[in-house]
Amino acid sequence: MAAAQLTSPSPLAVKSLPSFEGLGSVKVITNVNFSRAYPSFKSRSFRGLVVNAASVSVVKYTSIKPLGDRVLVKTKTSEEKTAGGIFLPAAAQTKQQSGEVVAVGAGKKVGDSKVPVAVQTGSEVVYAKYSGTEVEIEGSTHLILKEDDIMGILESEDVKDLKPLNDRVLIKVAETENKTAGGLYLTEASKEKPSFGTVVATGPGPLDEKGNRKPMPVSPGDTVLYSKYAGTDMKGSDGFNYIALRVSDLMAVLS
DSSP states (O other), rough: OOOEEEESSSSOGGGOOOOTTTTTTTEEEEOOOOOOOOOGGGTTTTEEEEEEEOOOOOOOOOOOOTTTEEEEEEEOOOOOOOOOOOOGGGGGGGOOOOEEEEEEOOOOEEEEEEEEESSSSEEEEEEEOOOEEEETTTTTEEEEGGGGGGEEEEEESSGEEEEEEEEEEEEEEEOOOOTTTTOBBOOGGGGOOEEEEEEEEEOOBBBBBTSOOOOHHHHOTEEEEETTTEEEEEEESOOOOOOOOGGEEEEEEEE
């Protein structure tokens, strides 16, 4: 239990003692003469007065060990200014959805099989929006995620090189029309979001009840139709839009 020591060169009346609630064991070292406030204590003098109170402790964690199929990711910091150098308020800063894996759990058991986590420490990953639990470790923001919340592994700084995990699919989104049939050019806001594109890469497939991988129903090069508001949108360095989504969000293969 923590202890605090107070000293005073002058007599101290009991009524003037402050409240020590929450400071643990507080030891007051002083020549306390109660004769002025309480005549019945004329023959007594207290040199050491100990006040016991409830203890207070502030715990700071410096490391976290994920359990099961959880993954600890150190997130990238949000962009604080635009490409033109204009600083953005916190509300307008884009929330990053990528980061570096700093720790992984031991994996999970599916049926009779023990399935290890598919990512390793040091990997750069992209994760689903609004997933995970945010924690702060040594001043840096981290997320504790389920492995299933991770879209894929970034093997370079370009999203078109994303390696999807499990049942995820990476799709190059079809380009939208820049102008109407009458020749009027469309703004970005007025362009209808397409819901089809070309499969760039697929994950190894979902797990069945025995822990075996199921084959994916699509392959790279297929043109697919997907649910309109599914997945995570990304922008490639080539200027094209990409989307990572679950294979269950695919509706059809187009030919």
